[in-house]
Amino acid sequence: MHIPANKSLVNKHILLGVTGSIAAYKAAELVRRLRESGAEVRVVLSAGGAEFVTPLTFQALSGNPVHSELLDTEAEAAMGHIELARWADAVVIAPASANVIARLTQGRADDLLAAVCLATEAPVAVAPAMNQQMWANAATQDNLQQLRARGVHPFGPTEGGQACGETGPGRMLEAADIVRRTAELFDTGALAGLRVLITAGPTQEAIDPVRYLSNRSSGRMGYAVAQAAAEAGAHVTLVSGPTALATPPRVERIDVRSAEEMHAAVLGRATDADIFIASAAVADYRPAAPSEQKIKKTTDTLSLELVRNPDILAEVAALPGGPFTVGFAAETANLLEYARDKLARKDLDMIAANRVGGGLGFEAEENALSVIDANGVTELTQAPKAQLARRLTALIAEHFRRRSECFL
Ligand code: PMT
16 A cells, blocks of 8 residues: 655654765755655754754744753653663664764764664664765674674665765665665565554443543554554554544554444454454443433432443464464553463463553553463563554564464
8 A cells, every 4th residue: 555755754763863064955955855754853062063064943833842962960860761762663863874884883972873772672774874984894894794694774865966076876775765665664664565453542432412431542552553554564444533643554444432433443443354453442331321412410420230241362372273362461460460361261372461550551652561371471672652563463464473383
């Protein structure tokens, strides 16, 4: 499916490192284009980069303060190198001078950008920009080879006329190409060709035409999983309760309101799915007989009779030849014990347990998951939901593949 160019980095945190090269002026255009593609951008400006372009330019274009100092107490208190390293979904160094490439190869941590690159789990890319002799030098080529072997992604360079008057390889890629290559970093292909069905958000259970029972789910976790699965190459159908969120690119979304509507939408599609991920906070009960008219306050107390909703996840897990099932468990206490109980009782392949409260789980920007299956527990430590969703998706892909191999 085609992703509109202006949507390819939606919800992504891109940390852009700008280092000492005449191409630093092109990084201003790059910041603009990254933001147009939907990314949030923070710039780390090296001392060399600051000789070419001022922090003010990047601050104005990124809409965020520019980071330069490693050992500045004020800067570290606001967002230090570890926070920046965790914040980033990808680190892109553009332009990457011969010097920064050499320093990354040595694993130095004596300036902010090098320290962030050491501390991050996110993919790191370098877009080299230098004189063609410097690029061709065996030292630079050896350094690049080592970085590539460690998983750093080289973006370019390309060939052409250079600022020094020479012609040859060493020109930085154009901003549009760097944006495209950055978006490709997230396209893992781990779920290529698979059909993934996901539930997200709360359900609303009608009391009367204007009132309902619901919960605090924002849908963020499920939408992040939907986006990560689509980026991993899956065809994703997202059955969503009411949320204020935009549909992630390449995701087909079905809107529902109540648990019964979600049940019908899921069961109608589950036999076609390879993987079912139930991240929705489905109401366990609904009013037995919603009033057709608005209920008037004529009495001091009011009782609502509630009846059980269907358990969507348990029904999907019980389908003969049904999909690989991943449940979520939201708990305020006894997290692992309750989650293990749900895994067994609903006969799931995997369950992602999250503790709710204390800034995690419902409504929050971040979460932490204990992912349980028959073989044990994998801890996915606290991170923004988008990052966590990518880690969860990779884990699901690995387990799904393992299970499929067992059936061969
Ligand atoms: O939406 P956010 O604000 O980002 O918050 C994310 C979240 C906390 C809602 C999410 O991470 C989460 O934990 N979702 C599941 C919440 C929940 O309802 O858990 P549960 O323990 O009640 O249900 C267990 C599992 O059964 C869940 O996979 C649920 O989707 C499923 N279920 C429950 C009841 C029901 N009638 N049908 C179901 O399919």
